Amino acid sequence: MSASAPSALSDIEIQRALGALPGWSRKGDAICKSYHFATFPAGIAFLAKVADVAERLQHHPDIDVRYTRVQFVLSTHDAGGVTQKDFELAHQIETLASA
Numbered sequence: 877m878s879a880s881a882p883s884a885l886s887d888i889e890i891q892r893a894l895g896a897l898p899g900w901s902r903k904g905d906a907i908c909k910s911y912h913f914a915t916f917p918a919g920i921a922f923l924a925k926v927a928d929v930a931e932r933l934q935h936h937p938d939i940d941v942r943y944t945r946v947q948f949v950l951s952t953h954d955a956g957g958v959t960q961k962d963f964e965l966a967h968q969i970e971t972l973a974s975a
């Protein structure tokens with residue numbers, strides 16, 4: 877674990893924070909959401925915007941693309957679980973999705 881890594885949140889803290897993120901759910905040591913798009917290029921354009929945000933935050937999602945479905949799985953590898961950084965990124969992804 878690097879010195880700057882935030883500590884993993886508890887189950888209760890994760891559940892509470894998920895309450896503010898419709899469509900996001902817990903998946904083991906991560907949180908995730910799938911977004912659906914009308915076309916494959918639309919999904920790729922969205923994930924490129926997410927990549928920019930991730931690079932700015934220096935916090936990077938696992939991304940799974942299946943045609944028009946793009947799934948983001950967020951966890952903090954350094955902390956071995958879900959941290960505030962994952963929720964920060966999830967909120968930014970939601971902001972992009974609603975833009």
Ligand SMILES: C[C@H](O)[C@H](O)[C@H]1CNC2=NC(N)=NC(=O)C2=N1
Nearest residue numbers: 934935936937951952953954955
């Ligand atoms: C030094 C740098 O900030 C770290 O290696 C970052 C990079 N991006 C990361 N992304 C994610 N999802 N988890 C991490 O622990 C992580 N660590």
